[in-house]
Amino acid sequence: MTEFTYIFNLEEAVKSLHDFEKDKYLFLDTEVAVKSFKEIDFFSDKVRLIQLGNAEKIYIYDMFLIPEFAKYLKEILEKKGVVGHNLKFDIKFLKTNFDIFPQIVFDTMIASQLLSENSKEKHSLQAVTYRLTDNNIDKTQQSSAWGLRNLSEEQLEYAANDVKVLREIFPILKSRLNQINTPHKATGVVHETFGLDNAVAVVEMAFVPQLAMIELKGMPVDEKELSSMLTTVSADYQRRYIEFVRSSGVDPFSPHKVTAWLTGRLGLKLPKTQKGSLSSQDSALRKYMDIPQVRQLIEIRSEKKLLDKLKELHSHVKNGRIHSQFRQIGAPTGRMASSQPNLQNITKELRRLFKAPEGKKLIVADYSQIELRIAAEYVNDEVMIKAFSEGKDLHRFTASLILDKSYEKVSKEERQMAKAINFGLIYGISPRSLMEYARNNYGVDISLKDAQEFHKRFFDIYLSFKRWHESVNQKLSKKHSMTVYTLLGRKMTVHRFTEAVNFPIQGTGSDMLKMAVVFFGKLKKDIDASIVNLVHDEIIVEVAKEYADKAKEILSESMLRAGKILLKKVPVEFEVEIVNAWAEK
DNA sequence: TACGGTAGCTCG
DNA sequence: GTACGAGCTACCGTAC
Known part of the structure; x- marks a missing residue:
């Protein structure tokens, strides 16, 4: 049995808040009366219950009966920290129903995902609770009728219990995250409020409310x-x-x-x-x-x-908008995944359909050759770092060295070929695959013999890449697995060579994008600008025409700041444009 | 009829 | 010696 108080009287509700005065953060969950559990509508479905708790108390507020209580809740939920499971869901509903927007959050689902060593592991509240406490919680009431006039004792018990388990799993997750040392110190309000020292977790937590807003805003389409x-x-x-x-x-x-x-x-x-x-x-x-x-x-x-x-x-x-759903940690590397529909694999041809509405503009910004830059920094390859520092086009540069001709004389086709080599070889592609990859993706025909030659020359030029691959191979042949980290400190245990070399690069890219988004959210303040889509190394913002220049400046500042934190030796570059449609750059 | 795996295409 | 990470549709075999 979970002890709780069910409150459906405004006076009592306001009084109950005194119990939370001293808390830096509260545990929160909501129950929503939805028309269809298959198709939850964040704009028309209604929040029935808001459950709030601290170490001692759990209160269940019936928002159907005391809607006026929202303004009191807004005060504390926007000021204190909030611990919850899959908070993107709750934040979206709090925002649409009550204009409450909690931003200092600790999401136990995200925490569990960050700690997970096994990509098949589930991260529902039930699964996480079972793994961490052996407590098997009953979720049968989750999809019960939360719109009923009189809620049953089972329903209230269930609602309170979710907060109770949050209270139990939060310290375990936090302490496990804090045991991982990250090269960058955690700072900021999330770190201070929850005592969270893991820099990756701090970024992910700060990202949760940003992603909630992106989903609510939606991508504009003609x-x-x-x-x-x-x-x-x-x-x-x-x-x-x-x-x-x-x-x-x-x-x-x-x-x-x-x-x-x-x-x-x-x-x-x-x-x-x-x-x-x-x-x-x-x-x-x-x-x-x-x-x-x-x-x-x-x-x-x-x-x-x-x-x-x-x-x-x-x-x-x-x-006129498409509200795609994003999974914040869609891949173990930290990359997001988008679905219903996937807005991350829209072809160039269709991007012109995504247009800013009347009076608005889109700002399309993307990091340039970010994975190669990250790879150069990660393996500390002097030749590649120097080339980037001198502002060289890396594909052209590689072509000139491999083909032994001057930088200026590299043809378009030769540059395309080098592009295939650059992207393929930093991840350990074989000569045979390189040949097929160059043909299928860049329309370049090279012989197997040429591919073998280029393969060799690439590693002769970029010696640190060779040493990196050798060291990974050595570690993996000695043991069955190895632990790899991104430049921010995101961690994963891998078993295959390709995973070991891909994770730090792709993962650092997602660290950087998420940091940029968090910075933008902080810097934009009251400007009427919203992020409407994210595509791995690209940020798309919708903004009122009159603020377009200002928003572009802030977005650039955000992306630069994120890049500079992670890349110390390689310069960060990106393109930013104010446009009407998400067409080709 | 429902589900899971595979192939094939899209994006970064 | 090995590119990596996703989502979606269609097909096809298997289980009910």
Whole structure:
């Protein structure tokens, strides 16, 4: 049994707050009356209960009965720290229902994810509680009818219990995070309020409310243009699909029938997939592009993809905006993942549909070659650091050294090839894969012999990269696993070579982006500017026209500050532009 | 009919 | 000796 007090009287509610006067932070949870648990609507669904607790007391406030209490809660929730599980959810509802926006938070879900050594581990409150305390909490009431006039004793007991377990898991998570030494000292209000010393955790916690606001704001989209494009593409696709089936007698989306037709009727030679069946993927067909039927097949497939993406986007538009969901730690590296819809893999062609509304502008900013810069800093490669310091284009620079020609004389194609080498080789790509990678991604044909030569020359030029790979290989062959860190101190135990070399680079990139977002949130103050999308090394801000220049300045300052904290030897560069649409840079 | 795995494409 | 990290759709085999 959990001790709690259920409060549905304003006077009693206000009085109860005296018990929290001395606390620096409180434990919080909310229960929401939703129309559909499958499709939670943060704008129209209503918060029923707000549970607040400290070390001694747990109060359950019935917000259906005392809505006026919100203004008192706003006072303390925006001033004190708040501990909760998956607080992005609660923050969004507190914001839409009561205009309450807690910013000093400790999220136990995020903490658990940061500590996790196993990517398959679950991080629900139930799972985390079970792992840390062996206490198996009952979640059957979670999706009960929170809109009922009279809540049952079970419901109230359940609501209080979530706060009780928060109280138990918080100190365990905090102390485990504090046991990890991070190269940068934790500072700021989150560090001070919770006694949280882990710099990565401090950044992640400060990021939670920022992400909540990004989701609520949504990405602006030109609904009219999206609809008309959908109509046009749909008609064109149907016409071409029918024509293709009529002339070839084959369904272009049945891999089995397509490969049989390509090899049998057209006499093509096709590579095998991993499981041994014939592959008809575009990269395998590219060399047969001069055969009209093959070209038509490729075009139909690509138009179908376009059509599907248009449909997906269209289905998510609400009042001219798309409110995608972000998982804050979508990958172990700290990168986010976006879904419903994924706004992180929108093609260049479709980016023009994302337009600032009337009277607004978009600011599109992205770090330049950030992973290479991070890699140079991380392995402390003098040659690469020098090249970056001199403001050289690294792809051109690599090409000039590998091909042994002057920097100025490197052709566009040679630069493209070096780009493939730079990105591939810092992660230990093999010569064979390099050859395929260069062809598939950069349209550059090189022989296996050339690939082997370039592979060797890359490591001869960038000696620290060679030493890095050797050292990782050595450690992994000695033991089954090794622990790797980002430049901020994000930690992971890895078992494979590729993970060991990728994690610090990609992870530092996400550290940097999250820090930049946190800085922007602090610096922008009252300017009417909101982040509307994040794509790994890119920040997109929507801002009122008159503040566009100011917001651009603040965004630049934020990105620079984040970059300079993590990169001491390599200069940070980024592009920032004020635009109407999220079109090509 | 529902679910899980794979292939193939998009992005950084 | 090995590029890495995601999401979404379609297909296909398996379980109910």
